[in-house]
Amino acid sequence: MIQKAEDKAKDSSIVAKLRKEHQPYFRNALFLSVFVAALPVAPIAFMRLTFGPVLYSDSVAYLLWLLLILIAALTLAAALEWVRDRIIMAGSISFVSKLEKIVFSTVFEDSSREWTKGATIINDLRTIRTFLASQVAGAILDAPFAIFWLLVIFFIHPFMGLLSIFGAVMALIVGVIVEKKVEPEMEKAGEHQSTSRSELTSYFQNLNASLAMGTLPNLYDRWNKSQSSFLLSQATASAQQSFGGALTRVIMLVQGSMLLGLGTLLMLLEIMPIGMAGNLIIAKFIGALAMRPMMTAVMSWKNIVAARQAYENVDIFLQENPAVKKQMKLPKPKGVIQITNASVYADDSDKKILDQISLQANPGSVTIVLGESGAGKTTLAKLLVGFREPSAGSVRLDGVSVFNWDKAELGPHLGYLPQNIELFGGTMVENICRFEKPDQEKLKTACKRAGLNYIYEDYLNNTEHSIDPDSMTVSGGMRQKLGIARAFYGDPKLLVLDEPTSSLDSESEDNFIAAIMEFQKTNATIFIMTHNKKILKAADHILVLFKGRQKIFDTKTNIAKKMRMSQLEETN
Structure with missing residues (x-):
């Protein structure tokens, strides 16, 4: 009974459904294989007739007609084999392309998965595509007729x-x-x-x-x-x-x-x-x-074994890691963030990285998050952008779980600068515009806020600044400015910046603070994780974390009053 349940699960897997969907390609290729296997026998018939009826008939015309029929049969066999290969190719491209889309989304949409495993599965897809496009696939179809x-x-x-x-x-x-x-x-x-x-x-x-x-x-x-x-x-x-x-x-x-x-x-x-x-x-x-x-x-047994193993790997991966289900389309976010008793545990451990964090931030507010290294600032940033799901409690944007919000739908309304800034191979403009078609006005504004006006001007003059795939040639300060510009691009409703000034000089810091205060007027909700108390100048609210716990969360004005009261009490 358990075996039947396992077989049923396999039959209902994504890979099994796609395979069933592409069976018409296989059936058509198998039908043509009948003729591809039968027509090469024509030389045998030609030989039998040549050394029998043709010799006894003493007719050159008979021989020529047989020769023409032989050539036609072999030409037809080659043509049908070519058509069969095209059908197999079309089916394999369709099958693997659909599978690639599912695997790509599954690998990248869940950040908790190890990239090494994801890279292996993507390589497995390449193995399957190569195998289906090879001559071995046709040979397997010919095997029953053999x-x-x-x-x-x-x-x-x-x-x-x-x-x-x-x-x-x-x-x-x-x-x-x-x-x-x-x-x-x-x-x-x-x-x-x-x-x-x-x-x-x-x-x-x-x-x-x-x-x-x-x-x-x-x-x-x-x-x-x-x-x-x-x-x-x-x-x-x-x-x-x-x-x-x-x-x-x-x-x-x-x-x-x-x-x-x-x-x-x-x-x-x-x-x-x-x-x-x-x-x-x-x-x-x-x-x-x-x-x-x-x-x-x-x-080609090695290729057959590799393709079969790759197929099983992909099937098991998709069964163990189901794709994120698409949610109902939601309206454009306003930017109301509500965190309720959010806690995060370290992987495979009872240790809490964040413990019972609760706060609310409204559109047009700037919340500065302070704390020592390891206090949980970066983890909180990941919760805010839906990169990670809280182990307990909730993080909601306009009443909807940020983690469950469709990232493709939410992405244009969200700006995020991670602590470890990753750039992609291409141009600086492509990185800033998130690899969308550049909108000149949005690009101009983002570059201005990040202090990269020359990149916009060079773009207008058809001069591009390239970035190698490893982004090894980009300095730390430039990397940070590009990340800031990318976060600002498109006037997002939620802006989360993790240590945005760690590689900036004093002048660039001042420009950044001015840009934040100006961007606040767009009624965006802004969170800045930092050690730099200079940024407090732009703060409306201050959150202080200590060993994952929320020590202080209040307006900058109230905190200043409490500090003055405390100083007066100590003086008296």
Whole structure:
């Protein structure tokens, strides 16, 4: 009963539904495979007729007509195979493209998932696409008809049929053994390659520190260990695959010769009539035709195993990580933030990063969040933008959970500057405009507020400033200004900035504070996490966190009054 439930769950999975949706492509390709498998037999019929009726008829016209029919049949076979390949290609592109969209959303919309696993799944999709576009997919469709041709040899003589099936079974056994040997090595190679890539990316991101501290030789040794393990596993799998392919070729060649030898022996023993000598060549030809798709499959067994493993990985990933369900379309947010008893626990721990935070911020207000490192400021920022869900309590924007709000719908109304600013390969304008088509007025305003007027002016003059994929050439101050401009772009209703002045000089800080006070007039709700008390100049409310707890939340005016009262009491 449990097994039935598991099978039902598999049948109802996203991958299974997509596979069912694309079955018409498979059925059409399979239908054409009937003709693709049958028409190559035309040379056999041509040979039989040439050495029989044509010679006895003494007619050149008969021979020419047969030759034209043969050419037409083989041309039609090639054309139908081409059409079949186009159908398979169209189906694979449609299937993988739809799967890619689901996987991409699933990987990126839930920030709690590890990127390494997400990157592996995206690589699995690439493996599936490559396999479906290869000749192996067509060979698999030809396999059932290959079995049919093997059975045809039985009509020539049962012993020859048994020998043909024996050869096919031997090729299959070789394939199974190779799979058992190759599969674990392919898994190891994939794991080592993923680790190697992750380490290399990490090293590039911290290149300056590595150079300064002289750690590159140690990092290279660490990376080389993973890379060597990957190459070793890959080499082992390739060697086993090559051995299997070589053995299969031997089986195919030996089978063809054995068919001729067995047929000759049967005639010498007068078990088969001497008049059927011509059928020996036919049996050899049909045997080779039947073995061709099997040999293609065995030779590419590594790709078949990799594609099957990739398919299973994607299916399991989507079952374990269901895509975020789309919510009902909501109106444009006004910016009312309400946090009620929000707590956040560290992963796999009872330790609280935030503990019972409660506050409300209205449109047009600026809330400055202060606290020591590790007080929970960054975690609170992630809660505010819906990047993380509270372990307890709620964080709502206009009465709706920020975490559950469709990010594509909320994104244009939200500005966020993370503490670790990430830029994307492209141009500075593309990064500021969030890779949308630039709106000149929005771009002008965002650049002005971030102190990047020259970028807008250069854009008008068709001069672009490029950013490499690793953004290694961008200084810390420029990175921060670009992040600020991106956050300001489009006049968002909720602006959350985490340490926005950490890499700015004094003049840029003053410009930033002025920009915040000017942006406040757009009636946006603003949160700024900072150690820089200079920014308090722009504050309406102040939230002080201490070890994840809310120590103070009040207006700047009330806090100033309480501090003056406290000073007077101490004086008296």
